[in-house]
Amino acid sequence: MNKKVVVIGGGIAGMESSAHLAALGYEVTLLEKTDKLGGHLLNWEKLFPTMRMGKEVVTFLNEGVEKGKVNVIYNAEILNTKEIMNGFSITLNNNIVLESDAILVTTGYDLFDASKKEEYGFGIYDNVITSAELEEKFMKGEKITTSDGKIPKRIGFVHCVGSRDEKVGNTYCSKVCCVTAVKQSIEIKEHLPETDVYCFYMDLRMYGMHFEALYRESQEKWGVNFVRGRLSEACENMDGSILVKVEDTLAGKPMKMSVDLLVLMVGFEPSLGTKKVGKILNLQFGVNRFFKTQDQHTLTNVSNVKGIFFAGSCTGPKTITNTITDARAAASTIANYLSGHDIHNRIMTSDIKATV
Amino acid sequence: MIFDPFVLPFTIGLLILFFIVFYKFGGWIRKFSSEDKSNLKKALFSKNLFVACKEIFYESLLHRKIFRVNPKLGYMHMSLAFGWFLLIVVGNIETRIHSGREINGPFYPIFFKFFEHNRSTIPFSNFFVFLMDLLLLFVMTGVVLAIFKRFYSKFFGMKSTTKLKIGDKFALYSLWFIFPLRYLAESLSSAVYNTGGFFTGTTGDILGSFLPAADIYYYFWWAYSLALGVFFVSLPFSRYMHIPTEVVLIFIRNAGVVASKQYNTLSEIEVNACPRCGICIDKCQLNTSLDNKKIQPAYFLRDVRFNQVKEEIATDCMLCGRCEEYCPVGIKLNNIRVAKRKDFAVDYIDNYKYLPPDEVAKADVIYFAGCMTHLTPSIKHSMTKILDTAKVSYWFMDEDGSVCCGRPLMMNGKDKMAAELIENNKRKILASGAKIFVTSCPICLKVFGEEYNLGIRVMHHSQYLLQLVKENKLKLNLTDNNIVYHDPCELGRGAGIYEEPRELIKRFNNLVSNEFEKENALCCGGSLGNTKMSHDQRNIIAKDVVLQLTSDNPDILATACPLCKKSFTYKSSVKVMDIAEIVANSISQTEPEKIISRKEALMNA
Amino acid sequence: MIEFGYNIAKDRQIDFDKNDKRISTYVRENEPSFKTCISCGTCTATCSAANFTDFNFRKLQLMVRRGETLEVKEEIKKCMLCGKCYLACPRGVNTRNVIIQINQAIEKIENHDI
Ligand code: SF4
């Protein structure tokens, strides 16, 4: 009989790892809390750095799931799990009980709730929106306008909202928002060539292949402006435009600037699902509240519980490319484990090596 | 003459004690201003003296305030102080009745049972023997508790007990010995002369059955006298100085001498009146959340007393006032703390010449958001919405950025710098002709109310909003939200405003009560009073507080201070809102007339 | 000597080796969070004083770190100690204590204590 794997979370990581596990010959069940596969990817029109359509990637992932005959359970919620002989028994809502030899957790991330960063005015001023809301407009083909329907003359992008911020309790970098801001700036310019775009950043983290090229393109071809300084606060002007307060640190002076629309680049936070599933499965969380992998270099997919593995951004912010790679790595780690390779003993030896 | 050499340690100790204590008191009295001195003189011959005596009885002997905070600790203090006091009084009566003399040697009543063996000559002798034994037993229970507390303070519900200095050690250990030695001395004497009652007599019988009581009892009287002598001599150098000092303090306060912002004679007396009971340590969140047991008044006042205050101790305090609220001696702890910070503060003059010329608008009401409120714009946004709705004629004084109220500087001992800011703001406020000054920041509130001398009403927005509601200028919708309200330190303990915010909430929502409310409210950890705490430490405090406040799963955690809101927002899964937001959100949407917002009005003009 | 009001030679570069780093050292020791500033400028942007004058707390800190301390004493007096900068700082720098410690360092240097 084939060994069974249950994958929790039908986003990019869950889909791609399911496809690979199925291809390796396991009987795979994929649990998704909504009625659609694809996760956050469903909400993004174009992807950095190539500007290809997000739905093309969704199609690719779907094909893998279908070809592998993965058993997808939609609207699934895990009520509890038990450890049984060499595996797990998982009880879902609607009383389905699943048995599995290994579990892969791919519960992903949520976006930071920008209304908590009150000083940026989201939820208070109409013309402050989040990067996700802007993307939704792109997705739906809506016109980019201010709240009263005017074409914005100037748009500001605020980097690091809810990331790299001790005050909100998220000290990590979310990795994707710098380049997303660049991507969205370019799209704004495509839609509204007359509109000026300003990005307010602390550091521009263009580490991925072609990110730097996109950054350069945004300046060269589209005339996007970059201001090195982190916003302290935003207020509303009489006409509803937004007055941002920032220091232009390179000029060495505080600066006030009015923008007609302010876009907050919201960062990653561990998803609600990550928190819930982690509690049910007794998984360890790291300092940043994402799941803790057993080793930062060598055991990136391995959890503290034997037989449970991680993939995707439930262990920390990742780009789509990174997530897909990570999903495949998790599939192969699980294959190792299920064929009797003692992955936990490897933890022991690598620990010893590290201390020697 | 009734005398024995063993009374000498006691007698000499007592004389030294009297000498030092009167020397100290004399010094203090001399240092008072002439006004205070005349107050004191007047009080000596007025009913104030009677009031003071009553308070001395309640606080110095019965320790009523300690009782209220911690009954076990209260009993311990009371049995020692009141019990000992009664022993002395009853002992004196007994000896007077017996000797027929008004004046006896000071040692005579104390060692009465050594000198007097023939009870039959004393009127009511059985009654006295019984009473004295009962009182001794009473005091002994206190001693046992005190010893117990030193080693096991948790029994008293206290997480900590104070650390000792050398003078304290002498005094403390001799105090521990005084009554057990008296007990043994009297019991052994009783074994020989049968002078004891139910307590010392019985014990004497038992001891006498296996000890050569007649040979040894004399040495116990020596030991008892020595313990007393050591205690008396070390008293002025130990925390027990609080015993005489507290009496004087109560009298001085009743005479109308009030604390000032400077460290003065009254502060010095207060410092000496602290018995280091440790209540402040237990109430302090730096201890309970951060395990910092260095900075609390029990220690800080000791450092002040011995002139060894360190900057990091003086400044590492949130000035939250929890200790002051519960201090049984009623010491103005925040005053002393801030006054001592001045020793370290670098205070300049002429710093803010850059402030622009005043731009003043005429209005009935001034709204001053405060520096911090600019970082919680939903509060100022709500306030302008409310003021517009209620059609108040107001001037948003710091709409384009505040000139700080001066309080943060004052909290750090920089009075001169603060004075400059105060001067600047005051000029503008008075020029506007407003009758009411409303602020959203409790930290500002205090300084505007107490230091500015504006001569107009200074209100926190929670008070003002309640007034608007009462005057029917605001119509609010009922909600079924369960709201727990957090009292900001500066608004509650600082300004005594507990009821207005509650009434405001109660009128339209369900107010949920919490153990940590009103006087017992916790500090959010955001305090401007502390410049030492790290961000992580503040987070721990905020987290602990949120946990306490949201224990009943309310729908909203309400507060009335921008700083509290900021501290809680990222720590709470329950929505955190300022009281102004709650009011703004429930403004009745069915207002017949369209509200013309200030914004529109200005745009039209 | 003729005063031109500015000195070209002095300002051209930071002579880090020669500069006086005592204030920096003192503040680092007494307020360790001083070390974690990333010069993001939030403090300057929000600063109550900077709203009215050319006070720049971020730059001030940077200058202290580089030992360019000549103007620090006069500059720092402009701060109102209001604490907005602390509330906004993404690195949790204890800004108000940085200011207090700089004050004290200057005083100690003047008194030849450090
Ligand atoms: S990727 Fe850029 S915007 Fe996002 S958290 Fe990192 S530095 Fe900030």
Ligand code: SF4
């Ligand atoms: S300051 Fe007050 S509460 Fe603290 S030890 Fe002294 S008397 Fe007790």
Ligand code: SF4
């Ligand atoms: S004021 Fe608050 S922080 Fe300071 S010692 Fe008292 S209880 Fe502790």
Ligand code: SF4
């Ligand atoms: S806000 Fe903090 S990190 Fe940013 S420049 Fe100021 S002190 Fe440095």
Ligand code: SF4
């Ligand atoms: S504390 Fe000083 S530096 Fe910080 S914001 Fe206020 S005025 Fe500016």
